[in-house]
Amino acid sequence: MIANLVQLASGEEQNPLVPPGPELLVGTIAFAIVFIVFWKKLLPNINKVLEERREAIEGGIEKAEAAQTEAQSVLEQYKAQLAEARHEAARLRQEALEQGTALKEELRAEGQRQREEIIAAGHAQIEADRKAASQALRQDVGKLATDLAGKLVGESLEDHARQSRTIDRFLDELEEKAEAAR
């Protein structure tokens, strides 16, 4: 068996470790085609796409990050605005309350003042009326006194009856006058 193998191995055509020429050539050509196609065409192609994909993925991540940052900033802005609005509302309420109180005070003071004015005016009116009445009364009393004096002079004062009649009449007249004046 071993002798057989040795004989076979030494045989020119049978030795499996001696490469035959045509096979070497075919192997070289076959591999060269594969290598050149890969080297010049296919691998540059796919590398370009892989690079594009990597960029697309990284770009996507960057975009997402940018969007998130923007969303965050907008949220903060909104929060700030909301807080400001709340603050503003509280301030306005406070102001309105203060203004309302002040206004109430003012109105009350004004009311008081007007009331006092009205009262004062009433008093003055009353005083003026009283003065006018007193003036008128005085004139009337003077006139009455004059009239009475004239009548007393015209008639005898001795007659008590007459006298009392005269006084009665005078009083009646006075009453009538007062009636008329009313």
Next chain:
Amino acid sequence: MADNGCGFPAPGLHSFLFQPLFTVGGYEFNKVMLLALITTLVVVGFFWTAFAKPKVVPGKLQMVGEAGYDFVRRGIVYETLGKREGEKYVPLMVSLFFFVWIMNIWSVIPLAQFPVSSIIAFPVVLALIVYVVWVSLTFKKHGFVGFFKNVTGYDKSLGAVLPLVMVIEFFSNLIVRPFTHAVRLFANMFAGHLMLVMFTVASWYLLNGAMIPAAGVSFVMTIVMILFELFVQAVQAYVFVLLACSYIQGALAEHH
């Protein structure tokens, strides 16, 4: 050899010889050469359909192609040479891996049923290409003296044994290395093919009378061997490329 009394057509070296399909100018063109050319067609054809018009969002075929490409690029080249140094050798290594793998796979493809890489000429061509690449690279990188320092493992700290180490390293690197590189692939495929042929032939040969159970065992072994060979084919392609990368790495390395 075949006539050993029982008529069993045992596989042997004759299993690796083919009648020429036709002859061109006195040179024979046989089935193995045809398979080698079909290998080229298959590899180029597949990757052409996968990568000729690649898209950023890949189709199924492109995805498979990318997975294979990425396996060699990242899994082998970047791992051994690094991304910066290795990028230049990616086309060579990718071509080597898929070319070798498909050459191996013919072993279990019906009708072909012969690993192209079990004919020594094909591993020799590829090992020679790798050899030329790393040797010229060592010259370019280290100069003439540096080249010898690199391939002889020159290291002053070895002292008296240095000459011995240098001689061994010189032979190991420059002479034995390309030989083992080619033969490792060749022998694995050669042995695998022998095993497959033996179990396949035996399944048929034993298929009579009392030997039928043995034929069954042989048949099961054929299936098992096919699965095992599928594994070995991929591993050998991987090892071939990995070694190529480590030779280049050695050429690029600064000698100490």
